[in-house]
Amino acid sequence: MKILTVTGYKGGVAKSTTAVHLATYFSDIGKTVLVDGDPNRTSVGWANRGTLPFTVADERQAMKVISGADYVVIDTPARPNSDDLKELAKGCDLLVLPTAPDVLSLQPMLETAKDLGSANYRALLVIVPPYPNREGEVMLHDLLSGGVPVFKAMIRRTTGFPKAALAGIPIRDLNDSRAKIAWADYQALGDEIMELWQ
Ligand SMILES: Nc1ncnc2c1ncn2[C@@H]1O[C@H](COP(=O)(O)OP(=O)(O)OP(=O)(O)O)[C@@H](O)[C@H]1O
Ligand SMILES: [Mg+2]
Numbered sequence: 001m002k003i004l005t006v007t008g009y010k011g012g013v014a015k016s017t018t019a020v021h022l023a024t025y026f027s028d029i030g031k032t033v034l035v036d037g038d039p040n041r042t043s044v045g046w047a048n049r050g051t052l053p054f055t056v057a058d059e060r061q062a063m064k065v066i067s068g069a070d071y072v073v074i075d076t077p078a079r080p081n082s083d084d085l086k087e088l089a090k091g092c093d094l095l096v097l098p099t100a101p102d103v104l105s106l107q108p109m110l111e112t113a114k115d116l117g118s119a120n121y122r123a124l125l126v127i128v129p130p131y132p133n134r135e136g137e138v139m140l141h142d143l144l145s146g147g148v149p150v151f152k153a154m155i156r157r158t159t160g161f162p163k164a165a166l167a168g169i170p171i172r173d174l175n176d177s178r179a180k181i182a183w184a185d186y187q188a189l190g191d192e193i194m195e196l197w198q
Helices: 015-027 042-049 059-065 082-090 103-116 135-145 160-167 177-197
Strands: 002-006 032-036 055-058 071-075 094-099 121-128 150-156
Touching (some): 015 032, 015 094, 015 121, 015 177, 032 059, 042 160, 055 059, 082 094, 082 103, 094 103, 103 121, 103 135, 121 135, 150 177, 160 177
Parallel strands (some): 032 071, 094 121, 121 150
């Protein structure tokens, strides 16, 4: 069983969106459970509005539901403090920290990375503005130069994500070509994670 936790030091940075789409990716490979560890129950709500290709469990029922799972993805609320992040990292195989490419997020991310040291984590750039804007690439470069382990895959900004959340489905099931391209971003991320785990 592989356990991946999605967290971060900020609210509203696509943690739940990332948890849902990574669970979608893993569900094509093995039995997958998404554990919603956020009292707001964003992921549980997503599942209840429509159909997701994996089980979503409230954290209070997690123990029972995850038995026999190949992949467990844990969605969490924002963790402002790095001690919390360190403890979370110990409890999983990989900690994913989504972060938006803005100047204000760079400094806190660099500090988080310093505090986390050699913990098992990667930053993920999300809600990246489309070409010709270069904020994503610039931030990727800045994080790498600051010694932050970061995924090469970046998740583009598109209205398909809130639409998919509203419909209770993964973005790949929306009927529009831009949504399929955005899904490819999460597929590339999933491929990178599988490579890490090999
Ligand atoms: N790549 C994206 N492009 C556009 N909108 C996005 C993208 N990813 C997420 N969003 C939207 O941003 C909002 C916040 O996303 P989400 O709920 O996943 O964040 P979160 O970090 O889990 O928030 P919270 O801290 O409240 O749990 C949602 O409306 C979501 O649909
Ligand atoms: Mg959330």
